[in-house]
Amino acid sequence: MIxxxxxxxxxxxxxxxxxxxxxxxxxxxxxxxxxxxxxxxxATTLLLLTFILIWAERKIVARIQDRLxxxxxxxxxxxxxxxxxxxxxxxxxxxxxxxDRLPYNIAPLLTVAAVVGxxxxxxxxxxxxxxDINVGVLYIISIGAIGTLGILLAGMSSNNKYALLGAFRxxxxxxxxxxxxxxxxxxxxxxxxxxGMQAIVVGQRGAPYFLLAPVAGIIxxxxxxxxxxxxxxxxxxxxxxxxxxxxxxYSGLKxxxxxxxxxxxxxxxxxxxxxxxxGGWSGPWVDLYPILGTLYFLIKTxxxxxVVIWIRGSFPxxxxxxxxxxxxxxxxxxxxxxLIFTAVAxxxxxxxxxxxxxxxxxxxxxxxxxxxxxxxxxxRITRRQAKAPAIAG
Amino acid sequence: xxPLSWYVMFSAALFSVGLYGALARRNALAIxxxxxxxxxxxxxxxVAFWRYITPxxxxxxxxxxxxxxxxASEAAVGLALIISIYRxxxxxxxxxIDMLKW
Amino acid sequence: xxSLLQIAFLVAAFLTIVSAIMVVTTPSMVHAAxxxxxxxxxxxxxFIILNAGFLAVVQIAVYIDAIAIMIIIVVMLTExxxxxxxxxxxxxxxxxxxxxxLLFVGLIAIFLQxxxxxxxxxxxxxxxxxxxxxxGTALVDVNRYIIPFEIASVLLLAALIGSIMVAWPLVxxxxxxxxxx
Numbered sequence: 215m216i217x218x219x220x221x222x223x224x225x226x227x228x229x230x231x232x233x234x235x236x237x238x239x240x241x242x243x244x245x246x247x248x249x250x251x252x253x254x255x256x257a258t259t260l261l262l263l264t265f266i267l268i269w270a271e272r273k274i275v276a277r278i279q280d281r282l283x284x285x286x287x288x289x290x291x292x293x294x295x296x297x298x299x300x301x302x303x304x305x306x307x308x309x310x311x312x313x314d315r316l317p318y319n320i321a322p323l324l325t326v327a328a329v330v331g332x333x334x335x336x337x338x339x340x341x342x343x344x345x346d347i348n349v350g351v352l353y354i355i356s357i358g359a360i361g362t363l364g365i366l367l368a369g370m371s372s373n374n375k376y377a378l379l380g381a382f383r384x385x386x387x388x389x390x391x392x393x394x395x396x397x398x399x400x401x402x403x404x405x406x407x408x409x410g411m412q413a414i415v416v417g418q419r420g421a422p423y424f425l426l427a428p429v430a431g432i433i434x435x436x437x438x439x440x441x442x443x444x445x446x447x448x449x450x451x452x453x454x455x456x457x458x459x460x461x462x463x464y465s466g467l468k469x470x471x472x473x474x475x476x477x478x479x480x481x482x483x484x485x486x487x488x489x490x491x492x493g494g495w496s497g498p499w500v501d502l503y504p505i506l507g508t509l510y511f512l513i514k515t516x517x518x519x520x521v522v523i524w525i526r527g528s529f530p531x532x533x534x535x536x537x538x539x540x541x542x543x544x545x546x547x548x549x550x551x552x553l554i555f556t557a558v559a560x561x562x563x564x565x566x567x568x569x570x571x572x573x574x575x576x577x578x579x580x581x582x583x584x585x586x587x588x589x590x591x592x593x594r595i596t597r598r599q600a601k602a603p604a605i606a607g
Numbered sequence: 608x609x610p611l612s613w614y615v616m617f618s619a620a621l622f623s624v625g626l627y628g629a630l631a632r633r634n635a636l637a638i639x640x641x642x643x644x645x646x647x648x649x650x651x652x653x654v655a656f657w658r659y660i661t662p663x664x665x666x667x668x669x670x671x672x673x674x675x676x677x678x679a680s681e682a683a684v685g686l687a688l689i690i691s692i693y694r695x696x697x698x699x700x701x702x703x704i705d706m707l708k709w
Numbered sequence: 710x711x712s713l714l715q716i717a718f719l720v721a722a723f724l725t726i727v728s729a730i731m732v733v734t735t736p737s738m739v740h741a742a743x744x745x746x747x748x749x750x751x752x753x754x755x756f757i758i759l760n761a762g763f764l765a766v767v768q769i770a771v772y773i774d775a776i777a778i779m780i781i782i783v784v785m786l787t788e789x790x791x792x793x794x795x796x797x798x799x800x801x802x803x804x805x806x807x808x809x810x811l812l813f814v815g816l817i818a819i820f821l822q823x824x825x826x827x828x829x830x831x832x833x834x835x836x837x838x839x840x841x842x843x844x845g846t847a848l849v850d851v852n853r854y855i856i857p858f859e860i861a862s863v864l865l866l867a868a869l870i871g872s873i874m875v876a877w878p879l880v881x882x883x884x885x886x887x888x889x890x
Contacts, residue, residue: 242713314739348838352766359774363746366778370739370785378785385778409841608712609758615820617722617755621729623813628733630805631798636738636784640745643776644729647752650768658759665840665847669854671764672844675771676861680868682776686783687872693787702799 221504224341227252256344257330260478265295267477271523278527302473305466310373313463317371322464322471324364329479331357336485337412339495339507350411351399354486355392358441361479362388365460368472372463380459383534384443390541391440397549398434401427401556402490405574415494422493426574429552429581431491433545435518438483440537443476444522446529447537480522481515488514548585555581614655621648633700635689639682646678718758725751736797738784746777763841 218225227248234244269284269292276283284291309318334344335353347353362385369381403409405426406417414423424431440447461472488494492514495507532540559577563570621644628641650671657667693699728748732741749772756765799805848858 246713314737316740316743320743347762348841349763349766352763352770356766356770356774359770359778362774363778363781366781367743370781382782382785385782389778408838608714609718612820613718613722614755614759616817617726619813619816619820620726622816623809624726624729624733626812627805627809630808631802632733633799634738634797636780636787637733637741637797640732640741640780643745643772644732644748647749647772650764651752651755654756654759654761654764658761665843666854668761668764668840668844669847669857671761672767672848673857673861675764675767676865679771679776680865682779683872684868684875686779687876689783690786690876699787 219505220502221339221341223339223505253334253344256333260330260333261474263481264474264477265299267481267519268295268298270519271477271526274520274523275527278524299470302470303467307466307468310463312373314371317367318463319468321364321368321371322468322475324367325361325475326471326478328357328359328361328364329475329482331360332482332486335411336489337415337494338511340500340504342504342508343412346410346412348408348410348413351403351409351414355396355399359388359392361475362392368464369460372460374463377460377462380462383449384460387443387447387534387537388441390538391437391545394433394541394545394549395437395441397546397553398430398437399490400553401430404553404556404560411489415489415496418493419496421571422491422496424491426571426578427491427552427556428578429548429585430556431487433549433552434491435483435487437541437545438487439522439525440541442479442483444480444526446525446532448526449531449534449537481519484518484522485511485515487518492518548581551584552581611655611659614659615652618648618652618655621645621651633702635692635699635701635704638701639685639689642685643678643682646674650674714758717754721751721754721758725755734798739781742777742781742784745780746773749773749777760837760840762837763844 230251231241231244231248234247235241239247272294273283273291284294287293287297309315332354335347335350337343365388366381366385369377369379369384372378402414402417402423405423406414408414408417417423461469464472488511493510494514495511497506497510500507500510555577556574559573560570562568563573625641625644625648628644629638632638632641653667653671653674657664657671661667689699692704696704698704725748728744728751731744732748735741735744749768752772753765753768756762756768847853849855
């Protein structure tokens, strides 16, 4: 009998399963029922968590911009999001004339489903995991790109040229930034030797992978920000760009679903960065009291989410051509170089029997020096070309 | 529990549906979609035979992986061709693209 | 009494075949692309039932996230031609239907003569982790499948360069057409 304080959720699960099997159901069916119940509870908790996320974002961005933020509805404005949700729910669902009904109605569902589905493989504690599949990282990549499909369908089915343009730009950016994101995701896989999420977190017991490969962590973080469409990459749905992009023809709760999906996606990539690069649920005393793992996970995710909000409040928006140039000319080559350096460092550390952390730190420092040198050469060439007038055309 | 014959019948049915689509549709994009269905049927067949006949010899999965690669590259080139033909001839019907440069 | 796996197989098979039939019969290209996505997801379910989890996730990542999105984008770009109400199904569709049915019947007739197809699934000796590791090692092992692997990479490179060159925007010498955007 597991002590209730150590691992309450598994204790409740065991209690329910013994009671249901005692009622006479088949054990396989009881397992299926319990998994269904836990999926429903997880999804509901996440969707309710967005209340706090949106409130926190508005307050923090407001403080960065030297104002107060919502402070009327409830103490410190906590119920502001509830009021917004009530407003969205009571709005009329206007369907414009000439839209294709099937993609128009499916698109918000796909976008929310893609984000909630990512939490199925997120390790919340040493013993708390939705599905411990051994290709968890690849699952994240594929389910994450179903959100891209939702946005494409949304822009395409609205009978509106600007929505279509916005959707094309969004899909182009998302597909482009998926390349360095996948390359940066491969580095924790290399370092831990497995694609399963639980194995990656267990492999970070000694040192979090952010120490071993900081460049990969930053690249993953930045390209995930671009994938979600958060500032400074929020050209995709900002109000002043292409009239708010792919979701202009959506009103009421359908728009609310896009809204919720975006904030939840930002929280999800913070959770992914915390799991893959900061150590997930690992921390002191986590073997004795597995429920502490969830606490550490939430703390690390909140820290990364705070950095996301901080970046939003501090940087100006980037143009679409600057976004594409940044991706293909800078981030993807750096990600490729990081992958090669990490692979070589791992092999060197194993063959020469050196301390793994020090070899990887050395390779990261070497990579950063290389990036600075190449950027310096590029800057010098550009400066020389700007000084000398162009002779040919 | 599930005999191999079920998988074989299912992939034969999927392949036949894809064959009908490739032969009966005029739109080049629809033909491409039917070709993807046929490739998927072949993949399921390969992996079913790997699982049932030689589960400890990984060649079946490698074959299926190479088929994925070929399908992806063939879809990319086919779609690029469709866009290019649409830009020049303003049509995507496969039977109207029957003349070389005039 | 059907076991859970058999119910899953039958449901997935029904879903995939119905989606495939809808792909080849619906007149709207956009709806055909959506039904294709459903058929591809059904195929991924089959890979999971067959204990090939890696291939299932690769199927979703390659087909749905790359090929299906490309098809939808090209459908959007060529919308002008398809909205002209050209006949979507050719005049000799009955010949295609007869050919497809003949092929299906012929394949089933051949299969039913092979007795070993009634076999049940043998137990897996390797765990899922071992299968995954074996797959990865087999693709780069010098004595095994490195040559198909390298050739597939060259094929992808050729497709990448080729499709960019083919779909390059019109330059001055070509016939000017209004590109729908």
